[in-house]
Amino acid sequence: MTFFQVQNLSLSFGGLAALSDVSFEVDKGEIYAVIGPNGAGKTTLFNCISGLYRPDQGRIHFNDRRIDSEKPDRIARLGIGRTFQNIELFVHLNTMENILLGRHLFMRTGLFRGIFMWGRRSFAGKEEITHRRKVEEIIDFLNLQAVRDKPVGMLPYGTRKLVELGRSLAVEPDLLLLDEPCAGMTADEKQDLYFHIHDIRDILGTTIVLIEHDMNMVMDISNRILAVNFGKTITEGVPEMVQRHPDVLKAYLGED
Amino acid sequence: MKMKRNYYEDVQMFTSGVVLFWFLTLLTGLFLLPLVVKNYYVYVANYMAINVIVVLGLNLLVGYTGQISLGHAGFFAIGAYGTLMLMVKLHLPFIVALPLAALITAGFGFLLGLPALRLEGPYLAIATLGFGLTITQVIGRLEIFGGREGLHAPDLTIGSWRLDTDIEFYYLLMVITISLALAARNIVKTRVGRAFIAIRDADIAAQTIGVNVVLYKTLAFAVSAFYAGIAGGLYAFVLRFIEPEIFTLMMSIMFLAMCVVGGVGSMMGAITGACLLSWMDLQLRNILNLPYIGAWLESISKTYFSITGVSNIQFIVFGLIMILIMTLEPLGLFGLWIRVKKYWKTWPF
Numbered sequence: 001m002t003f004f005q006v007q008n009l010s011l012s013f014g015g016l017a018a019l020s021d022v023s024f025e026v027d028k029g030e031i032y033a034v035i036g037p038n039g040a041g042k043t044t045l046f047n048c049i050s051g052l053y054r055p056d057q058g059r060i061h062f063n064d065r066r067i068d069s070e071k072p073d074r075i076a077r078l079g080i081g082r083t084f085q086n087i088e089l090f091v092h093l094n095t096m097e098n099i100l101l102g103r104h105l106f107m108r109t110g111l112f113r114g115i116f117m118w119g120r121r122s123f124a125g126k127e128e129i130t131h132r133r134k135v136e137e138i139i140d141f142l143n144l145q146a147v148r149d150k151p152v153g154m155l156p157y158g159t160r161k162l163v164e165l166g167r168s169l170a171v172e173p174d175l176l177l178l179d180e181p182c183a184g185m186t187a188d189e190k191q192d193l194y195f196h197i198h199d200i201r202d203i204l205g206t207t208i209v210l211i212e213h214d215m216n217m218v219m220d221i222s223n224r225i226l227a228v229n230f231g232k233t234i235t236e237g238v239p240e241m242v243q244r245h246p247d248v249l250k251a252y253l254g255e256d
Numbered sequence: 257m258k259m260k261r262n263y264y265e266d267v268q269m270f271t272s273g274v275v276l277f278w279f280l281t282l283l284t285g286l287f288l289l290p291l292v293v294k295n296y297y298v299y300v301a302n303y304m305a306i307n308v309i310v311v312l313g314l315n316l317l318v319g320y321t322g323q324i325s326l327g328h329a330g331f332f333a334i335g336a337y338g339t340l341m342l343m344v345k346l347h348l349p350f351i352v353a354l355p356l357a358a359l360i361t362a363g364f365g366f367l368l369g370l371p372a373l374r375l376e377g378p379y380l381a382i383a384t385l386g387f388g389l390t391i392t393q394v395i396g397r398l399e400i401f402g403g404r405e406g407l408h409a410p411d412l413t414i415g416s417w418r419l420d421t422d423i424e425f426y427y428l429l430m431v432i433t434i435s436l437a438l439a440a441r442n443i444v445k446t447r448v449g450r451a452f453i454a455i456r457d458a459d460i461a462a463q464t465i466g467v468n469v470v471l472y473k474t475l476a477f478a479v480s481a482f483y484a485g486i487a488g489g490l491y492a493f494v495l496r497f498i499e500p501e502i503f504t505l506m507m508s509i510m511f512l513a514m515c516v517v518g519g520v521g522s523m524m525g526a527i528t529g530a531c532l533l534s535w536m537d538l539q540l541r542n543i544l545n546l547p548y549i550g551a552w553l554e555s556i557s558k559t560y561f562s563i564t565g566v567s568n569i570q571f572i573v574f575g576l577i578m579i580l581i582m583t584l585e586p587l588g589l590f591g592l593w594i595r596v597k598k599y600w601k602t603w604p605f
């Protein structure tokens with residue numbers, strides 16, 4: 001069985017077919033890119049995978065489990081993490097607390113043990129300390145030390161993107177969905193992110209599926225590419241092949 | 257500059273000796289209060305403490321989870337009637353009846369939380385408002401709850417301690433209020449509270465990191481209702497007599513106003529907001545007795561506002577003060593406090 005598989009996925013909103021008959025497979029340890037013009041259905045595809053939308057037809061398999069009718073929090077628990085195109089952070093909390101929320105699934109403190117957090121030796125106290133250590137590793141990994149205690153609402157755009165990436169890493173996913181990770185970033189920030197994505201795959205062993213518009217980055221970073229337009233697959237394959245495919249050129253550059 | 261040395265300091269209650277000192281000073285002050293002030297002010301303090309309990313719970317729901325409720329008078333009523341019914345009909349001691357009634361209230365909170373999963377903002381406000389109104393109607397119609405006649409509170413005893421006076425009741429109330437305040441503070445600093453905040457700030461992102469939104473939204477309603485239930489049970493003993501007409505829509509609105517005037521999403525805001533508005537509620541009734549201003553206000557009221565000749569100027573003053581606070585600082589009293597603190601920290605710049 002494959003690591004991650006999408007089969008004949010279809011979803012329409014009213015009369016608009018956002019996705020029709022999309023299929024692809026991702027192997028463990030791959031960096032897989034989804035490209036396509038605006039409104040092609042890329043984010044809809046991610047929303048189906050992470051359980052926010054329920055597809056009309058088709059199946060999604062992850063680690064030999066069918067996941068297309070699971071709830072989003074259940075899918076997170078199964079090991080699929082994601083980031084959002086328009087950053088979705090907890091704006092009133094600081095960087096540390098945002099990433100700490102990513103540890104939610106690994107923490108056990110409930111209402112009662114929370115109320116009885118008296119001293120650092122109480123259950124909740126110990127847990128708060130242990131998981132803050134874990135978060136610190138992520139902060140180090142992404143070089144976010146300078147903004148650890150800053151409310152994320154006040155951070156610059158690129159930094160907020162990194163905090164969101166950090167939060168998704170805190171869930172320790174096996175499969176990470178990145179929705180336009182370097183949109184709106186400066187050239188330097190993009191360069192850093194390029195290394196981060198490689199490190200996430202190589203050091204943490206996380207498989208990555210990403211949506212990206214920066215073609216240089218996509219061609220450089222990904223092992224394979226899926227090109228979609230109007231909710232349909234145009235082509236799928238290695239970067240060199242996709243790059244030269246006439247329909248991809250047509251979708252991006254228009255007809256002659 | 258103060259440096260953090262370990263992670264526990266992030267969630268520590270008393271981050272420095274200064275904080276601990278002020279907390280102990282406050283406790284001592286509260287302990288000595290009934291010994292130095294008139295009995296009436298002990299009653300005022302009791303009234304404040306009960307509102308503080310409700311608003312602490314309401315703040316967990318409104319301020320931290322981002323849900324709204326205009327039905328907290330309903331929970332308050334369930335707590336009050338529940339406690340009295342358990343004591344009168346089942347002959348349970350107060351110390352068992354109060355938490356049990358609050359748990360029943362929490363159950364109702366959980367039930368109200370279920371439709372809340374699909375509703376937001378103004379729609380949720382109306383749904384909860386409907387709940388609040390229904391509860392008093394149902395209680396008023398059922399003979400077992402005393403119907404329109406109301407219920408009398410039995411004598412209040414804990415073990416062999418009989419609480420006859422306001423002062424004795426004051427000490428009981430303080431213990432409960434402070435414990436519940438510390439509990440609320442610990443909830444928002446740990447996992448459950450963070451999940452509440454996550455739902456408030458970005459509920460979709462919260463789901464994708466594994467927060468069960470259904471569970472935590474209903475839990476927030478249940479916890480909030482538990483606080484209102486405890487407060488309601490205690491309020492029954494402040495009044496010594498309860499009837500459905502006490503738990504009006506106006507009461508729900510006052511609870512929400514206390515929460516907002518204090519500053520949503522802040523513990524100190526909830527406490528100060530509840531204290532200020534309960535104080536105003538009781539004290540503005542005497543505004544006409546003030547020298548000079550009183551007579552002047554009364555004449556204004558009679559000339560311009562009240563047709564019947566009954567003076568209603570205290571409500572107008574009340575409203576004006578609320579409008580003033582909210583215009584000055586949308587974050588309420590808590591926001592004002594932050595501004596003052598910042599001013600002194602950066603003074604003279």
